[in-house]
Amino acid sequence: MKKIKLTCRVLPIVGALAMVMTSCGGSQQQQMGGGVEAATMTVALSETSLFSEYPAVIKGKVDVQVRPQVSGFITKVCVSEGETVRKGQLLFVIDQVQLQAAVRTAEAQVVSARSNVATCELTEKNKKQLREKNIISDYEYQTAVLALESARAALNQAEQSLINAKKNLSYANVTSPVDGVVGSIPNREGSLAGPSMAPLTTVCDISEVYAYFSLNEKELLNMSNNGANSASASIKGFPEVSLRLANGAIYDLKGKVETISGVIDSSTGASSVRAMFKNTNNMLRSGSTASVLIPNDYKDVVIIPQGATYEIQDKKFVYCLNDSSVAVATPITVSPVNDGKTYIVTEGLKVGDKVVTEGVGVKVRAGTHVIAKQPEAAAAAPAEEKGSDK
Numbered sequence: 001m002k003k004i005k006l007t008c009r010v011l012p013i014v015g016a017l018a019m020v021m022t023s024c025g026g027s028q029q030q031q032m033g034g035g036v037e038a039a040t041m042t043v044a045l046s047e048t049s050l051f052s053e054y055p056a057v058i059k060g061k062v063d064v065q066v067r068p069q070v071s072g073f074i075t076k077v078c079v080s081e082g083e084t085v086r087k088g089q090l091l092f093v094i095d096q097v098q099l100q101a102a103v104r105t106a107e108a109q110v111v112s113a114r115s116n117v118a119t120c121e122l123t124e125k126n127k128k129q130l131r132e133k134n135i136i137s138d139y140e141y142q143t144a145v146l147a148l149e150s151a152r153a154a155l156n157q158a159e160q161s162l163i164n165a166k167k168n169l170s171y172a173n174v175t176s177p178v179d180g181v182v183g184s185i186p187n188r189e190g191s192l193a194g195p196s197m198a199p200l201t202t203v204c205d206i207s208e209v210y211a212y213f214s215l216n217e218k219e220l221l222n223m224s225n226n227g228a229n230s231a232s233a234s235i236k237g238f239p240e241v242s243l244r245l246a247n248g249a250i251y252d253l254k255g256k257v258e259t260i261s262g263v264i265d266s267s268t269g270a271s272s273v274r275a276m277f278k279n280t281n282n283m284l285r286s287g288s289t290a291s292v293l294i295p296n297d298y299k300d301v302v303i304i305p306q307g308a309t310y311e312i313q314d315k316k317f318v319y320c321l322n323d324s325s326v327a328v329a330t331p332i333t334v335s336p337v338n339d340g341k342t343y344i345v346t347e348g349l350k351v352g353d354k355v356v357t358e359g360v361g362v363k364v365r366a367g368t369h370v371i372a373k374q375p376e377a378a379a380a381a382p383a384e385e386k387g388s389d390k
Contacts, residue, residue, distance in 0.1 A: 035369035039358035040321065041308075043349050045300045050337045050344070051293040053244065056213040056275075060204035060286035062178050068094055069171040071194035074187060081185055084282075085176045085203065092174040092200055094193060099169040106162035113155035120148040180205040181282065204286040209279045211243060211255065213292045214270035220260070235260060241275050242293040243284075253278050255292075296337060302345040308357040309334075309343065318349070319356040319364055327356055327368045 076093035079085060124144045131141040176182075183202035187193060193200060215223070223234055235257055243251035255277035264271045275292055277284065284290075309316045309332070316334060319327035332348030349355070354372070356364050364370060 035325065035371040036359070036363050037371045037373050038356050038364050040354050040370065040372040041304070041357050043302055043304075043351055043353040043355060045351060046303055047297070047299045048301065048303055048342075048344070049295055049297050050339055051242070051295055052337055054213040054215070054292045054294070056211040056243075056290050056292045058284055058286060058288045058290055059210045059212060060180065060206040061208040061210065061276075062180065062205035063286055064177050064180075064203050065199035066091060066174060066177065066201050066203055067195055067197075067199050068092070068174050068193050069195055070094060070099065070168050071192070072096075072098070072172065074189050074191050074193055074200075077185060077188055079182050079185075079201075081182055081201075083182045085180065085182055087176055087179050089176045090173055091176055091182070091203075092193075094172040094174065096169060096172045099165070099172055103162070103165040103169050106158065106165040109158040110155070110162050113151070113158040117148070117151040117155050120144070120151040124148045174200060176203050178203055178205050179207075183286075206279050206282055206284060206286055209277050209284045209286065210258075211275045211277060211290060211292050213273055213275070214268065215260075215273050216270045217264055220264075220271060239295050241295075243277060244291040244293055246289055250293075251277065251284070251290075253280075298335075298344060302349050302351075303342050304345055304349070304355055305357050306338070306341060306343055308355055308360060310361045316343075319360060319366070319368075319370075320349075321354040321356065321370055321372075325370050325372070327364050327366055327370055329366045 072094040074092055075095050078090045078092065085091070124147070127136060127141045127144040130136045131138065180203040183204060185201045186198065187200060220234075223238070238257040240254040240256060243255060245251055255275040257273060257275045259274045261272040304318065308318050311317070316332050317329050318332055320330045322328050330348055330353075332343075333346045335344040335346055338344065356370055358364075358373070
């Protein structure tokens with residue numbers, strides 16, 4: 001009786017295992033026989049426009065460091081940082097006590113010199129009359145003439161000293177040299193300022209700004225048709241460029257390349273390029289960073305999704321389908337310029353090739369039999385995946 005019970009218990013387990021093995025084997029056989037469904041594309045020539053991106057530094061059209069032309073203590077700061085000022089507007093006042101004293105001293109010297117000239121003129125006139133009557137010698141008369149000339153020269157010198165003193169007094173009022181925006185003001189009332197010391201501030205004219213970036217020698221040659229065009233012709237033929245701000249946003253207004261440096265830096269192998277952008281709302285600030293985007297138009301090129309590629313040892317591959325719809329690993333070469341979503345294939349593919357664009361390296365590998373999805377199913381797959389994430 002015990003043996004019969006044991007046999008009855010073992011038989012159901014063995015039957016269940018057999019059913020599972022049969023089911024797994026059937027599933028595997030179905031996968032191998034029917035293949036894997038995946039989206040594919042047929043290679044064709046197309047057109048696209050991509051952007052080359054270059055880091056840039058923004059500078060105002062005019063950046064002027066404001067320094068006083070006389071030395072002294074700052075007695076008044078008349079503007080605030082970031083304030084918009086006009087040319088000639090008062091920015092700082094330097095202590096004027098010593099400068100005013102210098103003006104008064106110069107004025108006194110002028111008065112003294114004029115009195116001396118008047119005295120010498122009377123002496124010269126008197127001695128001229130005496131010389132005509134042969135009362136005095138020619139030597140004595142010439143001495144009077146020379147004394148008058150010396151007095152007049154001293155008067156001229158005193159008047160020039162007065163002009164300089166008044167000019168130095170006017171320099172005590174530091175004004176804005178251009179229209180623009182006031183930068184940082186490191187020194188306040190009571191600080192010593194002078195021509196050879198740190199600038200009081202910087203006034204930036206940012207109605208237009210310059211974006212400075214660099215192009216290497218190869219890029220410069222390509223943009224000038226390998227040197228066939230002159231620098232001026234290359235600049236005129238440059239397309240309008242865009243500006244990507246530090247937060248990733250694209251600046252509303254387009255810019256234009258204005259100058260390309262005639263010297264290539266031997267340490268970097270690059271040349272400085274300047275693009276100009278209008279800045280009507282003063283959104284762009286001098287000293288900020290951004291990226292210049294140069295458009296590149298491509299015609300009759302092969303474009304594939306980046307998701308269709310995989311990489312082995314810095315080489316890119318795709319899976320192409322042969323006549324039996326079996327995935328074959330195919331090496332390709334792509335352009336370094338891309339939009340982050342697609343690649344421009346320069347070598348490895350030809351028109352008419354079928355490329356797997358879905359499940360590369362996951363459900364599709366070399367030797368996998370692929371069943372191409374219908375266009376409607378391939379388009380609906382991303383939407384279903386997005387809905388499943390929610």
